[in-house]
Amino acid sequence: xxxxxxxxxxLSMQEGKNYTIYCNYSTTSxxxxxxxxxxxxxxxxxxxxxxxxxxxxxxxxxxxxxxxxRLSTLHITAAVHDLSATYFCAPRSRSNYQLIWGAGxxxxxxx
Amino acid sequence: ETxxxxxxxxxxxxxxxxxxxxxxxxxxxxxxxxxxxxxGQGPQFIFQYYREEENGRGNFPPRxxxxxxxxxxxxxxxxxxxxxxxxxxxxxxxxxxxxxxxYNEQFFGPGTRLTVL
Numbered sequence: 001x002x003x004x005x006x007x008x009x010x011l012s013m014q015e016g017k018n019y020t021i022y023c024n025y026s027t028t029s030x031x032x033x034x035x036x037x038x039x040x041x042x043x044x045x046x047x048x049x050x051x052x053x054x055x056x057x058x059x060x061x062x063x064x065x066x067x068x069x070r071l072s073t074l075h076i077t078a079a080v081h082d083l084s085a086t087y088f089c090a091p092r093s094r095s096n097y098q099l100i101w102g103a104g105x106x107x108x109x110x111x
Numbered sequence: 112e113t114x115x116x117x118x119x120x121x122x123x124x125x126x127x128x129x130x131x132x133x134x135x136x137x138x139x140x141x142x143x144x145x146x147x148x149x150x151g152q153g154p155q156f157i158f159q160y161y162r163e164e165e166n167g168r169g170n171f172p173p174r175x176x177x178x179x180x181x182x183x184x185x186x187x188x189x190x191x192x193x194x195x196x197x198x199x200x201x202x203x204x205x206x207x208x209x210x211x212x213x214y215n216e217q218f219f220g221p222g223t224r225l226t227v228l
Binding site: 033035041042043044045048088090096097098099100101102103104 | 144154155159167169201203216217218219220221222
């Protein structure tokens with residue numbers, strides 16, 4: 001059974017700082033998604049990582065995937081207040097193609 | 112092109128009642144998945160529908176059931192509501208025209224907030 005662990009679960013940081021969110025998963029997966037959720041809102045797709053070594057960047061966010069280590073990271077560069085949200089990683093199970101979700105990382109960026 | 116829509120946006124029920132939530136998939140998408148998201152937690156997969164049939168189910172009891180219609184819209188029905196059913200229910204659609212091994216990312220609707228008193 002595929003299990004997902006995100007850390008940290010909560011992160012408060014100052015604008016302008018850099019930080020990384022980690023996503024570990026327990027068994028093999030063929031792809032991994034990162035989503036963003038604002039309070040009371042739905043989920044917005046950020047990245048899909050399809051292969052080992054994949055790296056994708058959008059603005060101040062960069063996601064990477066190491067399938068051998070079963071680890072994905074979401075790096076935030078020079079954080080701004082607008083990035084405050086909860087971030088979820090979701091690897092896809094090879095057995096049934098369903099997404100398995102982490103508990104989320106609540107990110108608060110203070111001006 | 113319209114995105115995924117859900118109705119209603121909010122709903123309040125009492126224990127033991129039944130509820131039906133509705134989802135219209137994004138244009139061109141033939142697969143709908145339903146998730147339950149309790150406050151402060153990640154989404155939990157309930158089930159998925161493809162071509163009007165259930166195609167995968169998470170760890171939810173039979174009182175959670177669903178339907179998919181020929182136009183790919185979907186319903187989630189929950190019988191005998193319990194307090195723990197209070198959550199945000201999310202519907203997501205995708206296209207599996209290339210087979211499930213290659214299906215594309217899911218697009219989520221705004222959700223229905225269900226409160227059970």
